[in-house]
Every structure is written in C-alpha cells, then in structure tokens.
Amino acid sequence: MEKTLETVPLERKKREKEQFRKLFIGGLSFETTEESLRNYYEQWGKLTDCVVMRDPASKRSRGFGFVTFSSMAEVDAAMAARPHSIDGRVVEPKRAVAREESGKPGAHVTVKKLFVGGIKEDTEEHHLRDYFEEYGKIDTIEIITDRQSGKKRGFGFVTFDDHDPVDKIVLQKYHTINGHNAEVRKALSRQEMQEDLEVAILEVALVMEEEEEDMVVEDLDMATRVGATEVVMTTMEEAIMEVEITMILGIITSNLLTMVQ
Structure with a gap:
C-alpha cells in the first residue's frame, strides 16, 4: 500500500507503541532458543513477538534477543521481577528503542x-x-x-x-x-560515555546487519x-x-x- 500523509503518522504511532512494549534481552546462553525464551517471559503476559538473534551464516546465537509484550503493563511487571534467569543463566533485560536511536551517544x-x-x-x-x-x-x-x-x-x-x-x-x-x-x-x-563507545562499536554493526530487526537497547x-x-x-x-x-x-x-x- 502506498504511504500517504495520513498513513505515515499512523505507522509512527504504531511503532512508538511497540517500542514501549519491547525488551532487549542480553546475556543469553548460546543454548537458549526462541521457545525457551518465550516460555520464560510468558509468565508476565502474552508475547506478540520473540526472537533470538543469530549469525546469518552459522545460525549460532549471538547471545541476545527481543521479546515484545501485548501491553506496557506486562513489560513493567517483567522488569519489576528482576533478576531473570533463563536456562541456568542470569540475563540482562532492558527496554528497547528504535534502531535509528541506537547510534546516539549513551544509547x-x-x-x-x-x-x-x-x-x-x-x-x-x-x-x-x-x-x-x-x-x-x-x-x-x-x-x-x-x-x-x-x-x-x-x-x-x-x-x-x-x-x-x-x-x-x-x-x-x-x-x-x-x-x-x-x-x-x-x-x-x-x-560511562567511554564505556558506551566500546559497546556501540559492536552494537551498531549488529543492528545494521540485521535488517529485519529494528529495535535495540535504550x-x-x-x-x-x-x-x-x-x-x-x-x-x-x-x-x-x-x-x-x-x-x-x-x-x-x-x-x-x-x-x-
């Protein structure tokens, strides 16, 4: 469908709502799958999306993923229940933001x-x-x-x-x-700004490589x-x-x- 002046604001609104419902999950075990990730986070609500990011060539887990809840309240409930442990490993959940924000200092x-x-x-x-x-x-x-x-x-x-x-x-x-x-x-x-730069070098490359994934850390x-x-x-x-x-x-x-x- 061709984008019009009316559809663009609607798409932006939908995108913003999704940002509020999405979590970045870092520190995943290489053994963690979409199924085990979903099973863990569904205890706080319904998931509309769940993905473990993988290397395109080897299909090996990159150690992080994303879960998207159906409401902001479910995200709040999950974050209030930290620490989280999946497959015997403590993970690091954070609120996700749009990919275009990921290259900014401090993200x-x-x-x-x-x-x-x-x-x-x-x-x-x-x-x-x-x-x-x-x-x-x-x-x-x-x-x-x-x-x-x-x-x-x-x-x-x-x-x-x-x-x-x-x-x-x-x-x-x-x-x-x-x-x-x-x-x-x-x-x-x-x-903290220096530490952010070190992480950004890796994060920017990962995000740009994965065209299908448009949400990343804060x-x-x-x-x-x-x-x-x-x-x-x-x-x-x-x-x-x-x-x-x-x-x-x-x-x-x-x-x-x-x-x-």
Missing part, C-alpha cells in the same frame, strides 16, 4: 541518574518528586542554582535506585512538569548542543571537558554508522 549505557531540563523558576523539588516517583523509587533530587544569585539554572537531576525508571522515562521522551515541557536525558559521566539524544555540558557536571571546568568528549564521541559514532551502511 548503550544504563544509569540511575536522570538529567531534567526546562525547569522554570516556579518549579520546586516537590514538583519533580511528585511527577517522577510514579516511575520508581527516588534516591535524590537536585535542582541546580547559580552560586551567586541563587536563581535556578534551568536544569536538575533525579537519581533513582534502579536504571529501569530512567530507561522508561527517556523512552517516553515527552514530559510536562508543573505545566512546563521538560527535556529528559540520561546523565552520563565521562567513564535511548539518549546526548548533548551536542550549546549548554548541554551541564548534563553531567556542574562546574565549568568539568563541563568544558565533557563537551570535548561528547563531540569526539559523536564524530566517531557518525563514522561508524557510515562504515556499516
């Missing part, structure tokens, strides 16, 4: 700290807590202020006791807090824009270093995507 890292931008002067800590505690248990909340004037600098951090709330919040992208649109991202340290449109150095550090010296690392990581990731296309 391959799990963190417990969330950056929140767009904080206005009338937004207080309790507004952030009231909104984000629905996603999980909060450890700390910090709204960054100017050291001299005491005025809010427009951003803050929310730290959870687990990475899954951060993954879910970033996946949903659009949030309104105290009547204002908020920008949310993972808060990455320099070390979302972050990390800071390459002006002022985005504040995502990770609050001091000027550390922020400058972060910009340099972010720019380098973005260039390398872009080159990787070009190489595998």
